[in-house]
Amino acid sequence: MGEYFQPEIETMPREKLREQQLENLRWSVRHAYDNVDLYRQRFDDAGVSPDDIQTLEDIQKFPFVVKQDMRDAYPFGMFALENKDIARIHASSGTTGQATVVGHSRRDLDNWGNCFARGIAMVGGSEKSTIQVSYGYGLFTGGLGAHDGGEAMGCTVIPTSSGNTKRQVQMMRDCETDILACTPSYALLIADTAIEMGYNPATEFKISGGIFGAEPCSENMRQEISDKLGIQYCDVYGLSEIMGPGVAMECKERGGLHIAEDQFYCEIVDPDTGEVLPDGEWGELVITTLTRECSPMIRYRTRDVTRIISEPCACGRTHRKIDRLRGRTDDMLIIRGVNVFPSQIEQVITAFPEIATQYQIILTNKGPLDSIELQVETEPDFQIDEVRKLEDLKARLQAELKSNLQVNVNVKIVEPKTIERSMGKAKRVIDLRGQEA
Amino acid sequence: MVSQLSIFLQNEKGHLSKAVSTIADANINMHALYLADTQDFGVARVFCDTPDVAAKLLTDAGFKASVTPVVAVRIPNEPGGLARLLRFCDDSDMNIEYAYCFAVKDESAIDVLKINGEDVEQKLRDANFDIVEHGEIYAI
Numbered sequence: 001m002g003e004y005f006q007p008e009i010e011t012m013p014r015e016k017l018r019e020q021q022l023e024n025l026r027w028s029v030r031h032a033y034d035n036v037d038l039y040r041q042r043f044d045d046a047g048v049s050p051d052d053i054q055t056l057e058d059i060q061k062f063p064f065v066v067k068q069d070m071r072d073a074y075p076f077g078m079f080a081l082e083n084k085d086i087a088r089i090h091a092s093s094g095t096t097g098q099a100t101v102v103g104h105s106r107r108d109l110d111n112w113g114n115c116f117a118r119g120i121a122m123v124g125g126s127e128k129s130t131i132q133v134s135y136g137y138g139l140f141t142g143g144l145g146a147h148d149g150g151e152a153m154g155c156t157v158i159p160t161s162s163g164n165t166k167r168q169v170q171m172m173r174d175c176e177t178d179i180l181a182c183t184p185s186y187a188l189l190i191a192d193t194a195i196e197m198g199y200n201p202a203t204e205f206k207i208s209g210g211i212f213g214a215e216p217c218s219e220n221m222r223q224e225i226s227d228k229l230g231i232q233y234c235d236v237y238g239l240s241e242i243m244g245p246g247v248a249m250e251c252k253e254r255g256g257l258h259i260a261e262d263q264f265y266c267e268i269v270d271p272d273t274g275e276v277l278p279d280g281e282w283g284e285l286v287i288t289t290l291t292r293e294c295s296p297m298i299r300y301r302t303r304d305v306t307r308i309i310s311e312p313c314a315c316g317r318t319h320r321k322i323d324r325l326r327g328r329t330d331d332m333l334i335i336r337g338v339n340v341f342p343s344q345i346e347q348v349i350t351a352f353p354e355i356a357t358q359y360q361i362i363l364t365n366k367g368p369l370d371s372i373e374l375q376v377e378t379e380p381d382f383q384i385d386e387v388r389k390l391e392d393l394k395a396r397l398q399a400e401l402k403s404n405l406q407v408n409v410n411v412k413i414v415e416p417k418t419i420e421r422s423m424g425k426a427k428r429v430i431d432l433r434g435q436e437a
Numbered sequence: 438m439v440s441q442l443s444i445f446l447q448n449e450k451g452h453l454s455k456a457v458s459t460i461a462d463a464n465i466n467m468h469a470l471y472l473a474d475t476q477d478f479g480v481a482r483v484f485c486d487t488p489d490v491a492a493k494l495l496t497d498a499g500f501k502a503s504v505t506p507v508v509a510v511r512i513p514n515e516p517g518g519l520a521r522l523l524r525f526c527d528d529s530d531m532n533i534e535y536a537y538c539f540a541v542k543d544e545s546a547i548d549v550l551k552i553n554g555e556d557v558e559q560k561l562r563d564a565n566f567d568i569v570e571h572g573e574i575y576a577i
Contacts, residue, residue, distance in 0.1 A: 378445075378501065385443035385505040385551065386534050387473045387480055394477075412477055415447050415501050 003316075005121040005153060006114060009262050010317045017318060018056060021265055024290035026053045029062070032296040035080035038065075038073060039298060056265065059288060060276050064299045070241060071098040079103050081294045091139040092240050102240055103294035109148060111291055112243050115260040116149025116211075116236075119249035122258075122315075123209025123234045125179050127154030132172055134182035134190065135214070136162040141244030142214050146181040149246060155179075162186060169194040169201075176206040181236075181245075183337040184217035184225060188368050191228035202230030211236050213245050215334040219434065221368050235324060239304075242287050242297055248322050256309040256321030263291055266322065267299070268308055279310040282326060303328045333363065333429065335370045335407050342428045345374060345409075348400050354382045354393055358416075363431045370433060373410045374401065438506040438558055439571055441549065442483040442491050445501035448474060453481060459498045465491050471537045482537070482549075508550045508558050509569035512538070519548060525564055526550070531557060 004010045012020070030050040032039040042063045043049065052058055070078060079086070086103045104112070120131065131150040135142030143161055150157040158175055160168050162182065168190050171177065180187060187210055194201045201207060207229055213236035217225075226233045237257050238245035247264060248257035259266050267276050268283040277283045285302045289295075305328065309321040333340045342361060349355050356377040364371050376397070378384060394411045401409040446452045453472070460467060460483075467485040474480075485491055488504050495502035512518040519538065526533060534551040541547055547569055550557075562568050 380496075380503075383443075383505065384445040384501055384503060385441065385480055385482060387475060388534065390445075390478065390480070391475065413445075414478075415445060415452070416499055 003121065005118045010118060010258075010319060012262075012318055014318050017261060020262065021290060022053070022056050024262075025056060025059060025265055025288065026050065028288065028290050028292070028296050029053055029059075029298055031080055031293070032298050036078055036296065038069060038078055039296075059265065059299065060267070062299055064274065064286065064301050065297060066301050067100065067241065067303070070100040070102075074098050075101040076103070079294055080296050081105055086294055088144075090141050090144075090240050090244065100241065105293040107291075108243075108293050108295075110152070111263055112145060112246060113148035113152030115243065115246035115263060116145055116249075117152040118258075118260070119211050119234050119236055119246060120149055120153045120155065120179060120209075122249055122251045123179055123211060123232045124252075125153060125155060125209060129153070129178040130156040130158060130176060131179040131181060132158040132160055132168070132175075132177040134160050134162055134168055134180060134186055135245075141238065141240045142181075142183070145238065145244035145246060146211065150181075165189055165193045166197065169197055169199070172201070172207060173199065173205055178206060179209040179211065180207060180229070180231070181211040183214050184212045184221060185215060185336045185369060187212050187225045187229070188221065191225060192368075195228065202228060205230070207231055209234065211245075211249070213237060215337045217434075221365060224368055237304075237322065237325070239302060241295075241300055242289060242302070243292070247287070251313065251315040251317060253314045256313075256323050258313070258315075258317050258319045258321050261319040264288065265290055266308060266320075268306070269301075271303075271305070279308045279320075282307045282323075285322065333361070333372075333431075335363065335372055338405070338407050340372075340405050340407055344405060345401065346428075348397070348404050349376065351400070352393070352397055354379055355397065356380075359428065361429045363429070363433050365433050371410065372407060373412055375412050375414045377414060377416050439484075439509045439549075439569060440488040441505045441507045441551075442485055442488040442495075443503050443505045444481040444483065444495060446479045446481055448476065448478050453479070455498075456481065456495060456500055456502075459495055459500070460485060460491050463491070463494050465494075469539050473535065482535075484549075505551070508552060508561065510548045510550065510561060511567040511569050512546045512548050514540070514544045514546055518546070522548060522566060525561070525566070526552065529560055531560070 033043055033050045046063045048061050085105055087106045087109055089101055089103045092100045133143055133146045135146055137143030147157055147159055158171055160171055208231055210231045211234045222233055232252055235250040235257055236245045237248040248259045250257045265288040267286040269276050269286050271284040285304045285306050287300050287302060289297045305326040306322045309323055349359055356379050358377050360375045362373040394413055398411045444456050465486050467483055469484040471482045472479050492502045492504050510522055531552045531554055536550045538546050538548045558568055
């Protein structure tokens, strides 16, 4: 196996790729219209028909779908296949409200495996490689997505899933893992654990590549992971609504993640107006699936903020790239791989009558790991003259947050003027992650 | 009971100075200041003229400030003066949240106590402790 997993697809001349995209787009829009009531109704309401797709740009006439549509359609409202044709379902964590369920046909799973396998080739992997999958297995797409990728490539797959970090290190060492796939924060924990156990994984372990995604990672942390494990770092982008890990993956040239353009048509839109922006401009990523059979997504708003990089890549792949994500347009925070919504924090706070509703969440990378600080004020009638009462309040709030969010939150009681008052929508979250200290 | 001005302060450079300046700018005289500090924050306990006015000024300036009723006891300046007071509190099951003392001109000391409970001041008065009233303490 050479440098590419599917060279004929990954290096396809752009003209030919666009022709193929158009052909598949017409199929996908028609498939969605014919088999999913939501699309039929939306398209009819917007006065558009699948026959209107004459060029790729014609997709811009079609309405968006959003996460809420999937929640409303729970569980199978947006499935285009019958149960007999569905091979597997995955679900999002559904931390707030309704979970979302997506289905995959056998062919959908094969396409997914192939997309991920391209990334394995990007970090130098082949059928001779051993890949250790330390993403959690289950409804979350990380574990099985990476697993299928490893099998598609023909790798030896070690399905350790997440957890039991010392055993992860032992497997990595004893079974001579070449490639590790997990979240960046878990990769760092594995590296640190190996070092604590007395190893130097960078020189003593065979590992040479890592495929990491599902949460934001600062440049510092990325470098630290690469150095400690002695690997090439591949950033992987994916979301369960669209597929899972493998929607876009980063080659060794870095500078962006190659979108699997044979599978997905990507647009960048202004998050406020929905207007399509030219390549190179930052905005919200909107994805249309081109081949997906079970859960076709037509103009799905990902809420992820990035830009399209259309300059040719030195690696030879013709598929355009997205830049590393700048953030999300909605408010979900991913802290050490755990989804946290400000609304959950607010819910905990409101159960404390001593705490005012003004609060602010500050995210930093204290050392290599994400750190979350919650700044709160006490209510005016709370007696502030006793240190013990203040400390006690702080401890109780911290304990309650920990048990609700599964994440350690550092509570800081602050002076009233510290928390910025805004006239409009309050700025509740200040994300300083990824900024140099 | 006398009124203590309590100010919540983040443990950061310049905060105490700003709070004190706010009081000073209003021409309010301070008589005593005690700080309790932790890693994150501190609490300043202040005796000053017109504590209610000072608390409002500080609150308007964005500080967390309030007026706390505390007991002030005049202690003769002699060995065992304070010990006798604390022993009494102990024997009477009064739990002291915090306390501090300062000396005054007539060579006695004023001991300030924050004790949660009913009728603390009356109990002390009944035991012949010299309870200091509003006017006296602000005149120090």
